[in-house]
Amino acid sequence: MSSTVTRTRLGMAAAAVSIVVLAGCSSPESSDKASAASCEPAKGKVTLQYWNAVPGMEKVVDLWNKKNPDIQVETKNISNDQYGTIGNALKAGKAPDLAQVGYDQLPNLRTQDAFVDASACEEAAAAKSKFVPWTWSQASFGDTGVFALPQDTGPMALYLRSDIFEKYDVAIPETWDEYAAAAKKLHKADPDLTITYFDPNNAEWFNGLLWQNNAKMYGYADDKWHVTVESAQSEQVAQYWQQLISDKLVRTDLAHGSTQMYAAYQKDQIASYVGASWGYSMFRDNLPKQAGKWTIVPMPTWGANGASGNWGGSTVAFMKGSKHLYESVKFNTWLNTDPEALALENELGGLYPAATDGLELPSLAEGVPYYDNQKIFDVFAESSKKVDTSFTWGPTQKTVNLALQDAMAKAAAGDGTLSDALTAAQDAALKSMQDQAIPAAAGK
Amino acid sequence: MTDIATRATRVVESPAGRRRINGGGPRAGTVVAFLTPFFLPFVLFYLVPVGYALWQSVRVVRRTGGQYGTSYTTFGGFEQYLEVFQNHEFWASIGRIGLFGIVQVPVMLFIALIMALLLDTPLLRLKAFFRITAFMPYAVPGVIAAIMWSYLYSPQLSPVVDLLKGVGLEPDFLGPGAVLWSAANVSTWLWTGYNMLIMYSALQSIPQELYEAAKIDGANNWTIAWRIKVPIIAPSLVLTTVFSIIGTLQLYAEPAVLRQISSNISSTFTPNMLAYAVASGNNYQQAAAISVVIAVITFVLSFGFMRLTSKKAGL
Numbered sequence A: 001m002s003s004t005v006t007r008t009r010l011g012m013a014a015a016a017v018s019i020v021v022l023a024g025c026s027s028p029e030s031s032d033k034a035s036a037a038s039c040e041p042a043k044g045k046v047t048l049q050y051w052n053a054v055p056g057m058e059k060v061v062d063l064w065n066k067k068n069p070d071i072q073v074e075t076k077n078i079s080n081d082q083y084g085t086i087g088n089a090l091k092a093g094k095a096p097d098l099a100q101v102g103y104d105q106l107p108n109l110r111t112q113d114a115f116v117d118a119s120a121c122e123e124a125a126a127a128k129s130k131f132v133p134w135t136w137s138q139a140s141f142g143d144t145g146v147f148a149l150p151q152d153t154g155p156m157a158l159y160l161r162s163d164i165f166e167k168y169d170v171a172i173p174e175t176w177d178e179y180a181a182a183a184k185k186l187h188k189a190d191p192d193l194t195i196t197y198f199d200p201n202n203a204e205w206f207n208g209l210l211w212q213n214n215a216k217m218y219g220y221a222d223d224k225w226h227v228t229v230e231s232a233q234s235e236q237v238a239q240y241w242q243q244l245i246s247d248k249l250v251r252t253d254l255a256h257g258s259t260q261m262y263a264a265y266q267k268d269q270i271a272s273y274v275g276a277s278w279g280y281s282m283f284r285d286n287l288p289k290q291a292g293k294w295t296i297v298p299m300p301t302w303g304a305n306g307a308s309g310n311w312g313g314s315t316v317a318f319m320k321g322s323k324h325l326y327e328s329v330k331f332n333t334w335l336n337t338d339p340e341a342l343a344l345e346n347e348l349g350g351l352y353p354a355a356t357d358g359l360e361l362p363s364l365a366e367g368v369p370y371y372d373n374q375k376i377f378d379v380f381a382e383s384s385k386k387v388d389t390s391f392t393w394g395p396t397q398k399t400v401n402l403a404l405q406d407a408m409a410k411a412a413a414g415d416g417t418l419s420d421a422l423t424a425a426q427d428a429a430l431k432s433m434q435d436q437a438i439p440a441a442a443g444k
Numbered sequence B: 001m002t003d004i005a006t007r008a009t010r011v012v013e014s015p016a017g018r019r020r021i022n023g024g025g026p027r028a029g030t031v032v033a034f035l036t037p038f039f040l041p042f043v044l045f046y047l048v049p050v051g052y053a054l055w056q057s058v059r060v061v062r063r064t065g066g067q068y069g070t071s072y073t074t075f076g077g078f079e080q081y082l083e084v085f086q087n088h089e090f091w092a093s094i095g096r097i098g099l100f101g102i103v104q105v106p107v108m109l110f111i112a113l114i115m116a117l118l119l120d121t122p123l124l125r126l127k128a129f130f131r132i133t134a135f136m137p138y139a140v141p142g143v144i145a146a147i148m149w150s151y152l153y154s155p156q157l158s159p160v161v162d163l164l165k166g167v168g169l170e171p172d173f174l175g176p177g178a179v180l181w182s183a184a185n186v187s188t189w190l191w192t193g194y195n196m197l198i199m200y201s202a203l204q205s206i207p208q209e210l211y212e213a214a215k216i217d218g219a220n221n222w223t224i225a226w227r228i229k230v231p232i233i234a235p236s237l238v239l240t241t242v243f244s245i246i247g248t249l250q251l252y253a254e255p256a257v258l259r260q261i262s263s264n265i266s267s268t269f270t271p272n273m274l275a276y277a278v279a280s281g282n283n284y285q286q287a288a289a290i291s292v293v294i295a296v297i298t299f300v301l302s303f304g305f306m307r308l309t310s311k312k313a314g315l
Helices: A001-027 A055-069 A084-091 A103-110 A122-130 A131-139 A160-169 A174-187 A205-211 A233-248 A259-268 A280-286 A325-337 A341-350 A377-383 A397-412 A418-435 B002-022 B028-057 B079-086 B088-120 B127-139 B142-153 B160-165 B181-202 B209-215 B223-233 B236-247 B253-258 B271-280 B282-313
Strands: A046-052 A072-079 A099-104 A149-160 A220-221 A225-226 A272-276 A293-300 A311-317 A441-444 B057-064 B071-077
Touching: A001 B181, A046 A325, A046 A341, A055 A072, A055 A341, A084 A099, A084 A103, A084 B057, A084 B271, A099 A103, A103 A397, A122 A325, A131 A272, A131 A311, A149 A160, A149 A205, A149 A325, A149 A377, A174 A233, A205 A233, A205 A259, A205 A272, A205 A311, A205 A397, A225 A418, A233 A397, A233 A418, A233 B181, A259 A311, A259 B271, A272 A280, A280 A341, A293 A377, A293 B028, A325 A341, A341 B160, A397 A418, A397 B271, B002 B028, B002 B181, B028 B057, B028 B127, B028 B282, B057 B282, B079 B253, B088 B127, B088 B181, B088 B223, B088 B236, B088 B271, B127 B181, B142 B160, B142 B181, B142 B253, B181 B236, B181 B253, B209 B223, B223 B236, B236 B282, B271 B282
Parallel strands: A046 A072, A046 A099, A225 A441
Antiparallel strands: A099 A311, A149 A272, A149 A293, A149 A311, A220 A225, B057 B071
16 A cells, blocks of 8 residues: 555656646747738648538548549548537647538637638638628628638428328428427327427527527627527527427437437337428438438428528638648638539538529429428528528537536426526526636626 | 454465565666656656646636637636636536445445355356456446447337336436436446456455364354455455545546436536536636546545555554
C-alpha cells in the first residue's frame, strides 16, 4: 500500500510541475476578426478535405474527382458526433477545408471563429443569386461575408400510412386540432396504435414545430441577443403536445431513427410521422416492406396561420485554416448548384436542394416509386415556400437543445410539462451565453 | 480462529518480505531502461492532459464586441470551480452515482467473492471452464455490452420482456425509476468476473497446509471460507473496492448507450456525462473544472477508503 501512496505523491508533484511549464509557455488564445481571405488559385494539384454526414456523399465526390484531376476531394463521414468532431478539430487547429454544418449550428461555430470569409472569391460572392433567400441569409449571417454555401433544407410535411387511415375511416388532418382528433380516433379503434411518437430526445424536431408557429427564439438588437424561447407561440406548441402526451395519444418511448422506432412502424403501431423532406429516403431505405402504403401531405397548420416548419438542412462551410480557398469555392459551388450533383444527393442522401435551380430538377418532378409514385417533392416545394424566413438560431444552440431535451424527457415521464421545458431552455440559453461572454437578455 | 488468520497473514507475507530484503540493488541504467516505457506514456498521456485540464479550468472566455464577436480566454481564478459547486445538475449527478455505487459495488463484490470462493473449493469440477465463462464478460468492451443489454431491455425487441409479459408482468427496464438499476446491472455483468479473478488469485496463494491445520482443529468448509480465506484475501477486497469506487465515479459508457433508447437518462446523468455535455457546448473551461472536481472526489474517496480499511484491519 505504501508504495502506491508514494507513487501518487510523485505523480502529483509531476503534475504540478507540468502546470507550471504549461503556464509558462502559453499565450492568450485570442483570434483575429474574421476577415476576407485572399483567393489565389494554387499552383499544381490540390487535395481538399471535406467532412460531412450525408449518406452516399462519397459517390457524389467520386463524380467530382473524376472530372477534376487537379482538385481532388477526400471525404470523411462524421455522422457520429458531428459537431463534437468539428469542435475538437478546430480546437486542435486541424479543421478540414470544408465541413457540413446545419443551419442551427452555424452561429454556434461562428462564435468559435470557425469559418473563413470566402467573399474575396468572385464565384462565392456571385453564388448568392442561386439560393433560396433565407438559406443564404442564414449562411452569411445576413452580412456581406460568405462563410458557407447552403446545401439542403428540411421543409416539413406529414407522412401518413394511408392504409391505416382508410381502415379506420379517419380523414386526413389539415389542422393540428384535426390531427389531435384523429389521434383519439385511431387510438380508440386500436389501443396498440398511436398516431405518432414524441421523441423527447429530439430538440431539433421540436424546434421545427416551434418554427412553424412563428415562435422566434432569438433576436439581436442594441448590442445584445434577445432570448425569447419562452413566448406565447412556443407555449401554444408546448401545450398542444403536452395534451397528447398526458392523454397517452402519442408514444414517448421511441428515439428518432432508432431500431425500436422502425420496429414500431414495422408492426403497424404508428400511423403517421411529422417529418422533414430528407425523411423520404429514410423511410424508403429502412421500411422497404411498407412501400406503397405511405402518402405525404402538408403539415397540419395552426388554424388560419398556414405556415410550415423546417427541420434541419445544412450548409457546407469554409473552415478556418484552409489553404485552398479558391479550390474550395469551386468544389463547394459545384456540389451545391450543379444539377447532376444535386440529383445524386437527392437520390442517395435524400437532400432537398437549397439552390433555387435545384428545386426545378427533373428528378424532383417525378413520382417516387416507394410513395406509390406520388410526386412528393411538390408537397415539400409548397412547404418550403411557407417557411418563416426570418427565423434565427442562437449562438449556443447545442447547449440549449440539450437542456430542452433533458426537460422534455422529464415531461414525457410525467415529471413536469413541456412548458417547463421551454423555461429550462430559456434559462440555458441565457446562462450559456453568459458563460461564453455573449451579451444577452430575456425578452424582446 | 482470528489467531489462525493472523498467523496465516504472516505466513503469506513473509516470503515476499524476505525477498525484498535479500534482493540486490540493480544499477541505475537498468532502472531507467525499465521505467522509461512506463514513464514516457505516463507523462504524455496522463500528466500532460491532467496539467492541461487544470490550466483550462482556471481560464474564462471573454469576447470583444459585435453579434458574434471574437473570443479569447484569460485567467479567471476559481470562477469555473465556483460555478461547478453552484451547479445543481452536478450535485444531482454525484448523488445519482453515489446511490449507484452504494448498491452496485457491494452487490457486485459480494457475487464476485462468492464465485471466487466456490471456484476455490475442492468440490467444484470444471474449474477452468467456470473461470473462463465468469471472466468472459470482461472481454466484451463496455459499449458493446451496453448495446447488447439495451436490446434485452428494449420493450420492442427484447425476448426477455416478451417472456415476462407472457407470465403477466409488465417490466419497464428503461423507466424513470428503473433505468439507473438497469445501468448498474450492465456494470455488474461486465465487472464481476474481473473482480472475481483478482480475489481468486489471492485465494490461490494461500498455502494448503493452513486448511489442513484448520480441519484438524475441527473447522468445516464454511468456517474455513469465512474465518480463514476471507480475512486473508482482505487486501484484494480493498483493492477491488477501490477500483470499483473509481469506476463508479467515471461511469459513462453504459448510461450513454442506454440514453439512446431511453429518454429517462438525461445528458447530465453522471458527472462524466455532464462534463461531456458541457464540453460539447464549447465550454471547455467549465468542462475542465468539472473533470478536476471529479478527479479530486475520486482521489479523496478511494484513498479515504484505503486509509480507513487499512487502519481497521491493520493491513
